[in-house]
Amino acid sequence: QMLRSGLQGLAGLHLSCPAWAVSRAAPRTLIGSHVENKACAGPLLQQVRTTFILKRRNRVELVKAHKALGSRKLKNRHFIYELVEDTNCKKRKPVKVILMTSVDGLGSKGKVVEMSPFKARNQLLLQGLAVYASPENLEKYSKLLTEASKEEDQPSSEFARKTAEELSQKVLSISMNLDQPWQLEPWHVRVAFRKAGIYLPEEALTLPSQPIIGPDLNLQGKEFLVRVKINNKEEAPVRCRIHHFATNPRERIPWVYRHWELPAESLFPEEAPLLEELTKKYHRTRYPDQEEEV
Amino acid sequence: VTVNMSAARRSGFLVQVLVQRWHPVSFGNTSYIHTGCVMEAARKGTRAKADAKKKASKKEEVKKEFIPLKKRLEMQQTGGASPRRKDDHLKDPIDNVWISRFYKWQMYSVRDAIAMHRETHHETQFNHSNALINAYIELDMSADKKNRYIDNFSNVIQLPYHFENEQQRTVLAISRNEEVIEQAWQMGVTLAAGLDVVKQVQSGEVSFQDIQHFIAEKDTLPDLVPIRGLMKRRFPSVMNGTAGSDIIPIIERFIKGVEYKTTTDKFHHDFATIEAPFGRLGMTDEQLEENLSALLNDVENQKPQKKSDQLITLVRLRTVLGPEQFKIYHKVYIRERALNVKVAAS
Numbered sequence A: 001q002m003l004r005s006g007l008q009g010l011a012g013l014h015l016s017c018p019a020w021a022v023s024r025a026a027p028r029t030l031i032g033s034h035v036e037n038k039a040c041a042g043p044l045l046q047q048v049r050t051t052f053i054l055k056r057r058n059r060v061e062l063v064k065a066h067k068a069l070g071s072r073k074l075k076n077r078h079f080i081y082e083l084v085e086d087t088n089c090k091k092r093k094p095v096k097v098i099l100m101t102s103v104d105g106l107g108s109k110g111k112v113v114e115m116s117p118f119k120a121r122n123q124l125l126l127q128g129l130a131v132y133a134s135p136e137n138l139e140k141y142s143k144l145l146t147e148a149s150k151e152e153d154q155p156s157s158e159f160a161r162k163t164a165e166e167l168s169q170k171v172l173s174i175s176m177n178l179d180q181p182w183q184l185e186p187w188h189v190r191v192a193f194r195k196a197g198i199y200l201p202e203e204a205l206t207l208p209s210q211p212i213i214g215p216d217l218n219l220q221g222k223e224f225l226v227r228v229k230i231n232n233k234e235e236a237p238v239r240c241r242i243h244h245f246a247t248n249p250r251e252r253i254p255w256v257y258r259h260w261e262l263p264a265e266s267l268f269p270e271e272a273p274l275l276e277e278l279t280k281k282y283h284r285t286r287y288p289d290q291e292e293e294v
Numbered sequence B: 001v002t003v004n005m006s007a008a009r010r011s012g013f014l015v016q017v018l019v020q021r022w023h024p025v026s027f028g029n030t031s032y033i034h035t036g037c038v039m040e041a042a043r044k045g046t047r048a049k050a051d052a053k054k055k056a057s058k059k060e061e062v063k064k065e066f067i068p069l070k071k072r073l074e075m076q077q078t079g080g081a082s083p084r085r086k087d088d089h090l091k092d093p094i095d096n097v098w099i100s101r102f103y104k105w106q107m108y109s110v111r112d113a114i115a116m117h118r119e120t121h122h123e124t125q126f127n128h129s130n131a132l133i134n135a136y137i138e139l140d141m142s143a144d145k146k147n148r149y150i151d152n153f154s155n156v157i158q159l160p161y162h163f164e165n166e167q168q169r170t171v172l173a174i175s176r177n178e179e180v181i182e183q184a185w186q187m188g189v190t191l192a193a194g195l196d197v198v199k200q201v202q203s204g205e206v207s208f209q210d211i212q213h214f215i216a217e218k219d220t221l222p223d224l225v226p227i228r229g230l231m232k233r234r235f236p237s238v239m240n241g242t243a244g245s246d247i248i249p250i251i252e253r254f255i256k257g258v259e260y261k262t263t264t265d266k267f268h269h270d271f272a273t274i275e276a277p278f279g280r281l282g283m284t285d286e287q288l289e290e291n292l293s294a295l296l297n298d299v300e301n302q303k304p305q306k307k308s309d310q311l312i313t314l315v316r317l318r319t320v321l322g323p324e325q326f327k328i329y330h331k332v333y334i335r336e337r338a339l340n341v342k343v344a345a346s
Helices: A002-008 A117-125 A135-140 A144-150 A160-168 A186-195 A269-281 A288-293 B005-010 B044-057 B069-076 B110-120 B178-187 B197-203 B218-234 B248-256 B285-301
Strands: A012-014 A029-031 A052-056 A080-086 A095-099 A112-115 A130-132 A171-177 A223-230 A234-245 B132-140 B154-157 B171-174 B191-193 B213-217 B258-261 B271-280 B312-319 B325-328
Touching: A095 A117, A112 A117, A117 A130, A160 A223, A160 A234, A171 A186, A186 B110, A223 A269, A234 A269, B110 B285, B110 B312, B110 B325, B132 B285, B154 B248, B154 B285, B171 B178, B171 B248, B178 B191, B178 B248, B191 B197, B197 B218, B213 B218, B213 B248, B258 B271, B258 B285, B271 B285, B285 B312
Parallel strands: A171 A234, B171 B191, B171 B213
Antiparallel strands: A029 A080, A052 A080, A095 A112, A095 A130, A223 A234, B132 B271, B132 B312, B154 B258, B312 B325
8 A cells, every 4th residue: 555655656757668759859848648657566666668757747646545546537737747858868888799700990800899889780780790798699709719819811900900001091201311421221210100100110110122322312202112010910011202301491492282192203113013003092192283284 | 069070081990079168268179089198197006006017127227348349259269178188088009000199198208208309310310419308398277276276487497417508588686796796797697786786777777678587685685676666576586586695506597597487378277388498419318317307396396385286297308300299207207395495476
């Protein structure tokens, strides 16, 4: 009896059927005559898949103890609700999935990744790239990680392939002195990369076989290739250009606007075809001769 | 009562009764419309009610001063997001080749940072192996109380290892002693004088406008009071560190030392930066580390009582040439706060 009275005294109300969820366009005070409201059997511990949590504006009167609960008649005023919460607006908890194949930016095969449920469903689960990380699945696919490391065509890390792609699009400008004699060494290239925001060890670099000695203004603006090896696995060719830097500001070579978007001559003729390919691949390349024609 | 039929026909909606009253005084006193309500006063209660309503609905006219559009738009500016960089969402790199904009700023030791700067300034590259190395310091200027901030401050500090910093200051030294004045001239002050400088300024021979710093002996201070107005905030004082019994070390500090000053952001008052040189790339690592330590401790000492947290939030080492900046572990260099003479706000 206490329970019943407690129930009837409830101001809060949960709509148990999401099929009748009221549209978002409705004003905050809702008159839902088409909405069913079920009285909860016990204290509000039941899980309800609701999208809108409503509250009655007008209190429902208690039914006399000797009368049946069913004899409670709800009037029009009892069907006026106020919106308490729209669960659509709440942030969703991330969900764990096990990757079936290596995915760039997320991880290798067998890795357990935590993601927003929408992204997980649309990007991975629907395409079969991943599976929910339920206890059964975790047991079933526990050996994936070890298997993956034995495979050869797996990427060295989740970001390695993306880094390789981005590096192949880059044009690196190596500043060398205009007055002092120099020969291009791996550390010069490493420093140039660092100035551009790319950190790598000297072991990852492979310079061209022929030495580049300067200062030589014939080298200015000409391209050559440097190969970068990421994690000793992924390889990326990077186009490099020598820029002569004069310590005296008056002697400095004028700046060419976005010189990396313009095609350049190849320093070594054997590298020319690959350089041309990379130039075409870069989406921002401009051909000023063609533009002039147009 | 005669009815003006023609008038009635002419007017569409109302039958206007022309009432001709035999009025002995006003002969032509005829009215078409009952205008009595305007001429007669309403009941007292009705009047009182109308008055009360009017008073209640009356709004105080706030006199708005005219602000031109440009200034109004400027006042609406909020400065956007804080200039302080947030990289909590970024992680540390895992590969041996990585692109820095996707990861947290890496922290280096001072030695590593200096070595990296030396690489770019090598003869084969920039060819500037004795370049100045600057410390870019970010500060948290908020006091303990919410929405309260510390003022801008500045100081001239003499670092343990002297180097040619490209800073020049105009200094005026005042002393009673002839020898001291002679020494001051040799050290390179803009002007060194005795107490006759008071009369010189008053007569107009000497101008105080261009002089940035005033140093005086403690005993001379009362005699300088007549020209205090010309110096205003620059007036020497013991608290400031610009007056003392022996002014030679003070002069040395101002001539040889490094000056730094804070620049607060226009909109975000808790954010301020300092950029000051603390050495040259030609110096040894130990010397540079000691200089940096002295600079950071001095900045930290400027913290007033109303702030209990650390003043310095971030330190980066950079040079004039080249875009590189290296974040360093600055907390290692900051000692426990010593009870030094506090330099007043600028």
